[in-house]
Every structure is written in structure tokens, then in C-alpha cells.
Amino acid sequence: MSSIQRVTIRDVAREANVSIATVSKALNGVDVVRPVTKEKIIQAAEKLNYVPNILGKQLKAHKTGMMGFYTTSISGPYFSVLVDAIAKESEKCGYSLNVLVSSNKKVVMNNILGGMVDGIISFEDMIGPEDLEILKKEQIKAVFIDRNIETKTIGSVVFDSYQASKTATENLLNLGHQDIAFLTGFEGTYDSDERLAGYKDALNEKELPINQDFLIPGYFEEKASYEAVKAFFQSKPEKIPTAFVAGNDVSAIGAVNALKDLNYQIPADFxxxxxxxxxLLNYFSPGITTIKNPIREQGAVAVNHLVDLINGKTQGKSFTLTGELLIRESVRKL
Structure with missing residues (x-):
């Protein structure tokens, strides 16, 4: 079976009996082509079902009209909201969004450096210090979410995870809780480290010790948190907490389900x-007290800052967004 050959601008020129340059001018709206010739070229293009090489034109113009979003995963309710916000805001700004999900750093960097997009939004720490230096050297326009970076061509949008965690922990302390466990995320990532630091500082300010046994690995995942909480109680700890600060909402859901399966009640017992x-919390019982992260705003701010970087209107800046404490049934006063 022979492969289908793509119709080229050369084929259109041959069909219309004009030069390739004339076809190019006619199809790109250059006025020097006579109307009768232009009409003949358009008819030839339609007859051959000619599709212009848009990517080639974009690369020649040094603009693709696309921005890229790079991450190792888009699973979970946080990412579905974030990607939707980025896609909608980029469309408002006249850009298409190319989403690349990969844990292969080489694939990601080749895509970024290959000129396929005008700028990038990224979430993961997979792009390390050496890669950042390459992005700076190549003057790649980039905005990182929840990773605090600020250079000439790179900006960031961060959620104030430190203050959010401090506020969440202080709320429990004010309700009389002193033995508070923390479901950790991934060590070395911005959100995880900041939330753990906020929790620790809230306890330190009350001169309460940090119980290492109360640092339970939840990895920002429902299943991991469920299993970790169950394992904690099955290990028969000498001391148990009266409250938990979960690294994110899905960790909290996993923890609550584990406690329910252990025949505990929320908030009567914890x-x-x-x-x-x-x-998702709107459909979960009991209602979980949480610090609301303005996820959609994060996506919108990231897109608009990236557009300004692409158009040379600004240098990279770091934007910090704050959260709001939403009190629900999952906490009680001791």
C-alpha cells in the first residue's frame, strides 16, 4: 500500500502554473498578486485539498501561538481544576495549550527547547537547577506554580502554604488540641516543605514539642494516607494525637476513611x-475543615504573567496567593 503524500505549496504552484513565491503571497494575503491570479491559486489549492503548513509558518515567525503545561501527573481534583483554568485563560489570551504529561525529564526538556511553544507553565521540581540554568541561557519564558522562582525570563505563582499550615494548626491549638499529627507530602517540594514548616512553627510558638511519631507519610494521596493512618494505629503507639493536619484534601479523605474503618468517629474522636x-469536599461526609487554595486564580495569574513575559512587557516576578480557612464539621473543641 502506497503512503498518502501531503500536498505541498509546490503542487499548488504547478496546478496554477505560477511560481511558488506567487502562491505564498496569494495565500498569505500579500496585495501584490493580481486578483485574477489569486483566484486561480485559491481554486487550485481547493482542488488539491491543500492544507498550509501552519507549524512551519509559526516557526518562521518565531511564534507558535501555543504555551505548554508540563507535569508528571494530572490525576486528582486539584490538577483537573488547575489545567482547566490554564486552558480557559490561555484561550482568552489567544493561545492554545499543549499539555505534556511525562516523568521523563529528557522528553520534557527536548519539547521545551524544541521551539514547539512560546512559553511554558510547569508544576514539578523535575526541572532541576541545571535545567533552570539552560532555560535561563536559552531565554525560555516560563512560569512555575508552587515553586518560588524569579529571574529575568522566569516567574512563579505560589500559594502561601506556610501561612496556610500555620493558620490551620493554630486553629486546632485554639480549640485545645496539643497532640496534633501531620500527614506529610513529598520532602523537597515547595508545598510540602512549607506546610510542614508552618505546622512546626505553630507548635514551637506554643512551646510544644514536635513528636516525630506524629509525622505520618501521606504523600498527598488518598490511598497512601489511608494506609499510613491505619499502619500508625496498628503499630500501637505509646501516644496518639487528638487531631490531624493533612497535607491536602485527598490526604484528609484517606485519613478520615481509615479512622472510620478503625471504628473512630470524626470529630468525636479526632x-x-x-x-x-x-x-469533592462538598460531597464528602463529614465536612472537612480546610484552607481554600485559589486554584483557578493560580492558573489565571500564571497564564497572564507568561503572556507578558512572551511579549516582553515584564521580567519574571513571584506572585503569592493567600488562602481562606473554611470551618466545617471535622474539627471540635476539646
């Missing part, structure tokens, strides 16, 4: 609070 304020 109080729990978390972060992000995802829509």
Missing part, C-alpha cells in the same frame, strides 16, 4: 483539617 478546598 479532629482533622487540610488544604486546597477542592470541590
Amino acid at each position: 479532629s482533622i483539617t487540610s488544604f486546597d478546598g477542592i470541590d
